[in-house]
Amino acid sequence: TSDHGTGDLPQDMAETVHVPVGGHPYDIVIGEGLIDRLGALVRPHLARAKTVIVSDATVADLYMERAVNSLEKAGIACGHIILPPGEASKSFAQLEQLTDTLLDHKVERRDCIVALGGGVIGDLAGFASSIVLRGMGFIQVPTTLLAQVDSSVGGKTGINTRHGKNLIGSFHQPRLVVSDLAVLDTLPSRELQAGFAEVVKYGLIGDPAFFAWLEQNAGPVLGGDRAAQRHAVAVSCRAKARIVAEDERENGRRALLNLGHTFGHALEAALGYDGRLLHGEAVAVGCVMASSLAARLGLAHHDECIRVERLFAAAGMKTRAHQLADTLSAGDLLAHMAQDKKVENDRLVLISGPIGDARILRGVETDIVAAVLEDSLK
Numbered sequence: 208t209s210d211h212g213t214g215d216l217p218q219d220m221a222e223t224v225h226v227p228v229g230g231h232p233y234d235i236v237i238g239e240g241l242i243d244r245l246g247a248l249v250r251p252h253l254a255r256a257k258t259v260i261v262s263d264a265t266v267a268d269l270y271m272e273r274a275v276n277s278l279e280k281a282g283i284a285c286g287h288i289i290l291p292p293g294e295a296s297k298s299f300a301q302l303e304q305l306t307d308t309l310l311d312h313k314v315e316r317r318d319c320i321v322a323l324g325g326g327v328i329g330d331l332a333g334f335a336s337s338i339v340l341r342g343m344g345f346i347q348v349p350t351t352l353l354a355q356v357d358s359s360v361g362g363k364t365g366i367n368t369r370h371g372k373n374l375i376g377s378f379h380q381p382r383l384v385v386s387d388l389a390v391l392d393t394l395p396s397r398e399l400q401a402g403f404a405e406v407v408k409y410g411l412i413g414d415p416a417f418f419a420w421l422e423q424n425a426g427p428v429l430g431g432d433r434a435a436q437r438h439a440v441a442v443s444c445r446a447k448a449r450i451v452a453e454d455e456r457e458n459g460r461r462a463l464l465n466l467g468h469t470f471g472h473a474l475e476a477a478l479g480y481d482g483r484l485l486h487g488e489a490v491a492v493g494c495v496m497a498s499s500l501a502a503r504l505g506l507a508h509h510d511e512c513i514r515v516e517r518l519f520a521a522a523g524m525k526t527r528a529h530q531l532a533d534t535l536s537a538g539d540l541l542a543h544m545a546q547d548k549k550v551e552n553d554r555l556v557l558i559s560g561p562i563g564d565a566r567i568l569r570g571v572e573t574d575i576v577a578a579v580l581e582d583s584l585k
């Protein structure tokens with residue numbers, strides 16, 4: 208079968224993506240109904256038949272009982288810790304609470320913590336597991352599309368501080384990632400779309416055939432077609448795994464993963480991280496801006512900008528800054544971009560040439576960036 212069809216896997220078959228990071232490679236298992244097989248999947252990675260599941264209240268209400276049942280059926284004793292949902296949980300206060308509670312559960316260094324939830328839980332529980340007893344194991348069970356295609360892959364963990372997002376953390380790879388596609392059914396559609404923006408990004412930064420596949424399959428992926436979802440998640444994980452394996456600590460190519468993010472972060476910062484705008488929603492508009500910047504620089508064809516914008520629109524997403532809020536201004540956005548850590552070292556990632564060929568450009572003239580912003584605001 209072609210690399211970009213959904214292949215011949217039966218609907219209920221799981222697919223495995225290997226992440227070959229130096230020293231501590233691991234697998235991502237992607238399939239339907241895996242929460243109910245968690246015990247069997249996790250057991251080989253545990254040194255003893257004991258674990259603690261960390262989740263947020265929303266996810267726990269939906270899936271904790273099934274996860275616990277499956278672990279217990281496999282003979283694994285398991286405690287659970289439930290945190291409030293939301294970005295605010297990635298804090299020192301919650302980290303302190305979580306690490307103390309893990310110690311209350313008498314975890315040992317050879318134990319694994321199971322993070323059941325979206326990127327917030329993965330980042331927080333992952334960070335906790337990297338510092339409790341100087342580093343325990345951890346297993347990710349990502350429950351948002353964003354977490355399945357992005358935050359659970361690559362080993363970045365962390366919390367936020369008053370200085371900004373993700374400024375305290377560690378690189379700590381999981382022992383295993385279990386992505387159950389069926390849990391996406393309960394995800395609010397905005398969250399699903401936000402994760403989809405990161406999926407599109409993988410097409411834009413290196414895989415034109417995948418981008419074309421997404422143009423045909425955005426509906427099935429967002430509508431719950433399991434084979435399409437499995438393909439989208441697996442290709443995305445493979446793409447991120449490949450880049451991360453080449454550049455585990457973000458010295459070079461890993462920066463490509465920030466496509467659309469320089470603009471996206473400026474939009475998020477300008478709107479004040481108050482929940483009006485999800486990260487993936489900002490990335491979608493940011494990717495459209497990045498492609499329009501490439502066109503202005505003569506590095507991409509206008510038709511390609513249209514394809515990028517059309518795909519996000521087909522996913523039901525906003526593609527222009529003026530659709531997000533009428534308070535935004537180009538001046539504000541430029542000021543926020545100047546503060547972004549990725550721009551500080553004069554890096555600006557954008558789409559160039561044909562779709563799939565992103566490249567890191569330095570020293571783009573402010574006037575041209577401003578024109579792109581103005582354009583998106585009208």
Ligand code: NAD
Nearest residue numbers: 265292325326327328350351353354357358363390393394
């Ligand atoms: P999230 O964890 O806050 O989840 C979004 C919302 O969906 C939450 O309210 C959650 O309770 C709910 N939810 C989760 N799964 C659900 C399900 N199956 N059904 C119904 N509701 C569900 O947000 P997210 O978008 O998953 O992750 C965002 C976080 O990820 C940010 O903090 C970001 O910094 C981080 N992140 C980290 C990396 C990394 O490499 N470590 C990469 C990208 C993003």
Ligand code: MG
Nearest residue numbers: 405468486490
């Ligand atoms: Mg992102």
